[in-house]
Amino acid sequence: MLFITSISIxxxxxxxxxxxxxxxxxxxxTVKKSTNRSPEKTIEMFYKNQxxxxxxxxxxxxxxxQKTPYYKLNEILKQKxxxxxxxxxxxxxxxxxxxxxNSIAYLYNVTYKNMKTIEEIILIRESTxxxxxxxxxxxxxx
Numbered sequence: 658m659l660f661i662t663s664i665s666i667x668x669x670x671x672x673x674x675x676x677x678x679x680x681x682x683x684x685x686x687t688v689k690k691s692t693n694r695s696p697e698k699t700i701e702m703f704y705k706n707q708x709x710x711x712x713x714x715x716x717x718x719x720x721x722x723q724k725t726p727y728y729k730l731n732e733i734l735k736q737k738x739x740x741x742x743x744x745x746x747x748x749x750x751x752x753x754x755x756x757x758x759n760s761i762a763y764l765y766n767v768t769y770k771n772m773k774t775i776e777e778i779i780l781i782r783e784s785t786x787x788x789x790x791x792x793x794x795x796x797x798x799x
Contacts, residue, residue, distance in 0.1 A: 696761050696780050696789040703778065703791060704747060704767075708738050718781055718790035737796065742770030750775075761789065766799070773799040 694702075699716055706712035710731045717730070725733075744767070751764040760781045767774045775797045780789035 694788040699780060699789050699791070700763060700778060704744055707734055707744065710734060716791055718792045720781065721790070721792055721794075741772050741774065744769055747776075759783075759785070760792070767796075775799055 703713065703716050706716075710727075713730075713734075714727075722730075747765045747767045749763065750766055751762075753762045755761070760779060762777065762779045765776045765778070767776050777793065777795040778791060779793035781792040782789045
């Protein structure tokens with residue numbers, strides 16, 4: 658028997674596939690991959706990949722998509738990238754953590770090539786073992 662393990666980074670899942678010598682798939686097992694990404698790393702990846710919706714997808718909470726569908730987020734980011742231009746830098750203004758430590762609100766002054774903005778990002782996690790994901794993203798022109 659041959660064991661093939663592939664990792665799908667975009668979905669943060671590990672899939673183990675058992676294949677017989679003739680190439681027939683015998684079984685597939687999917688396990689959630691624990692990556693323990695810090696909230697700061699989530700924010701960093703969010704800004705680094707704003708022009709790539711597929712790279713952002715694992716950073717976005719399913720609760721975000723309950724309010725804003727995937728296609729709408731894609732349109733918003735395309736328009737934002739077009740009007741704001743390339744990301745230059747961000748400066749943290751304020752942070753607030755919930756009492757249960759499962760959500761963190763960040764307020765940033767952000768500089769893009771074409772304009773400056775004030776951006777609020779609220780991250781949540783479902784449990785203490787989950788990664789923080791973007792729950793709310795608001796942007797205002799300065």
